[in-house]
Amino acid sequence: MTAPQGVRRYADYPVQRWGNGGGTTRLVADGHGWRLSLADVTGDGPFSTFPDTARVLTVVEGDGLRLTVDGVDHLVRPLMPFAFDGSATTSCRLIDGPVKAFNLMTSASTPASAFEVTVREEDALAARSPLLAAMALAPAQLAGTGLAGAGLAGTGLGSIEQQVDLARFDSVILPAGEPLSAQATARLRGRFVAVSRVG
Numbered sequence: 001m002t003a004p005q006g007v008r009r010y011a012d013y014p015v016q017r018w019g020n021g022g023g024t025t026r027l028v029a030d031g032h033g034w035r036l037s038l039a040d041v042t043g044d045g046p047f048s049t050f051p052d053t054a055r056v057l058t059v060v061e062g063d064g065l066r067l068t069v070d071g072v073d074h075l076v077r078p079l080m081p082f083a084f085d086g087s088a089t090t091s092c093r094l095i096d097g098p099v100k101a102f103n104l105m106t107s108a109s110t111p112a113s114a115f116e117v118t119v120r121e122e123d124a125l126a127a128r129s130p131l132l133a134a135m136a137l138a139p140a141q142l143a144g145t146g147l148a149g150a151g152l153a154g155t156g157l158g159s160i161e162q163q164v165d166l167a168r169f170d171s172v173i174l175p176a177g178e179p180l181s182a183q184a185t186a187r188l189r190g191r192f193v194a195v196s197r198v199g
Contacts, residue, residue: 006172006173007142007164007166007170007171007172008028008029008170008171008172008173009167009170010026010038010167010168010169010170010171013026013027013028013038014026014027018048021043021045022041022042022043022044022045022046022092023039023040023041023042023043023098024039024040024042025037025038025039025040025103026038026039026040028102028133028135028171028173029133029171029173032110033106033107033109033110034104034105034106034107034110034115034132035103035104035105035106036102036103036104036105036133036171036195037102037103037105038060038100038101038102038103038135038169039100039101039103040098040099040100041062041065041092041094041098041099041100041101042098043094043098044091044092044093044094045091045092046089046090046091047067047090047091047092049086049087049088049089049090050086050087050105051086051087052086052087052107052108053085053086053087053105053106053107053108054083054084054085054086054105054106054111054112055083055084055085055086055103055104055105055112056081056082056083056103056104056112056115056117057076057081057082057084057101057102057103058079058080058081058082058101058102058103058117058119058193059076059077059078059079059080059099059100059101059102060078060079060100060101060102060135060137060169060193061078061099061100062078062094062095062096062097062098062099062100063078063095063096063097063099064076064077064078064095064099065092065093065094065095065099065101066092066093066095067082067084067090067091067092068090068091068092068093069084069085069088069089069090070085070088070089070090071089079119079137079193081117081118083112086105100169102117102135102193104117104195113198114197114198115132115195115196115197115198116195116196116197116198117193117194117195118193118194118196119137119191119192119193119194120134120188120191120192120193120194121190121191122187122188122189122190123187123188123192123194124186124187124188130196130197130198131174131194131195131196132173132174132195132196132197133171133172133173133174133194133195134171134172134188134192134193134194134195135169135170135171135192135193135194136166136167136168136169136170136171136190136191136192137168137169137190137191137192137193138168138190138191139165139166139167139168139190140165140166140170140188140189140190140191140192141163141164141165141166141188141189141190142163142164142166142172142186142187142188142189143162143163143164143186143187143189144162144186144187166190172188
């Protein structure tokens with residue numbers, strides 16, 4: 001499906017249980033050649049393989065994990081995006097209890113180099129912003145004016161200054177290149193893990 005625009009609530013993400021019983025995945029959004037999800041990793045074990053797919057995993061809750069990717073061990077620390085080949089044989093070991101991991105997956109037709117995953121304190125949404133998505137890491141806000149025609153109509157932001165509160169792990173989806181009106185202004189206030197297009 002194409003990515004819904006606007007605010008998505010954590011409680012509304014569709015949930016799918018892993019086949020190996022080691023966790024669950026919540027779909028945040030997907031589009032042409034990319035997919036965003038939030039995984040609850042509750043036990044050690046293998047990851048599913050995804051041929052012709054690049055992955056970037058960011059631990060957003062918990063003490064981190066160790067990934068073994070094609071026999072090479074990697075320490076994945078909280079809020080430090082880690083890129084790896086989705087087709088690789090991969091397994092994980094939890095360091096100190098369960099974690100939540102934010103995942104970007106891109107297909108061979110959309111190379112991982114076309115995206116950047118970062119942790120940000122604040123971000124302005126400008127005309128033709130490269131920002132694709134932002135997930136709140138703590139309670140946060142989306143504030144602005146004139147966004148009804150900018151792919152954020154469902155947020156309730158109209159012609160006057162308004163604010164939408166975001167709970168932890170809620171997200172804002174704004175496909176890059178979506179034009180904002182000349183009068184539109186918006187800012188994300190808080191701490192987020194963000195996915196932006198590069199180039």
